[in-house]
Amino acid sequence: MSGRRTALRGLLAAALLGLAACASVIDKSEPPTLYDLGPLPPPAAGAAPQAGAALVLPSIEASGGLDSTALLYRLGYENLHELRPYAQARWSAPVPQLVHERLGALLARERAVIGTGELTATPRSDAGAPRVLRLQLQEFAHHFEAPQRSRGTLRLRATLLQSGPLGDRLIAQRSFEVQQPAPSPDAAGGVRALSQAVDAAARQIDAWLRETRDATPAA
Known part of the structure; x- marks a missing residue:
């Protein structure tokens, strides 16, 4: 016993x-899985590198949850106004930095793109000054219309300025919104959709810059 x-x-x-x-x-x-925007897409066949005028691209402005490494999603079928962070997935760097680096690299295929820190001297005349493209990121999230249907959404405002000895003068301003379907209803699918959204936004911005090539600053 x-x-x-x-x-x-x-x-x-x-x-x-x-x-x-x-x-x-x-x-x-x-630890959470870290994501970036992946490798750059191949350049278009027959593209002429650096065909446009030089462009200054300052750091992208963002506020709230967008100015962080949080990978955000929105459940439109529950609460369209609530942004939530993925618990086990994050960006490898703050969102504005990742978007700035990718947009800068893609826009540089058609023109010289420089940062504000690379300007060595204040231009003496408008004629010799590069244009400045200021971007404000307003939305960068994985949107779910239904549990198995989602998209990556990017929304930003672009302001094109002419720098000069008396300050920057407005040339044009435009808002861009790009949506790309996510291949899977999870963080990895959202990242892929958002990466494609940035690439599509770069193409739209490039076309807009070409359209405004001969535009003059507002009086």
Whole structure:
């Protein structure tokens, strides 16, 4: 009888140790998966590199949750006005930085793109000054219309300015909104859709810059 009790106590102790081990594994949270926007798409066939005038591209402005590494999503079928961060997925750098780097690289295929820190001197006349493209990021999130149907949405405002000795003068302003379907209803699918949205926005901005090539600053 005592031997059976000893055996039962041993089994109980082993079970408790197993439960404790499982609890320690469950309590130990895994680090979130880090995402970037991936490799750049190949250039269009026959594209002429740096055909346009030089362009200054300052850091992109953003506010609230967009100025962070949070990967945001929105459940339109529950609460269209609520942005939520993915718990186990984040961007590898703040969103404005990732978008700025990708847009800058894509726009630089058609023109010289420089940052504000690369301007070595204040131009003496408007004629010799590069144009400035200021971008304000207003939306960058994974939108769900239904549990199995979603898209990546990018929305930004672009302001094209002419720099000069008396300050910047407005040439044109335009808002862009791009939506790309997500291949899967998860963080990875949202990242892919948002990356494609940035690429599509770069093409639209490039076309707009070409359209405004001969535009003059507002008086």
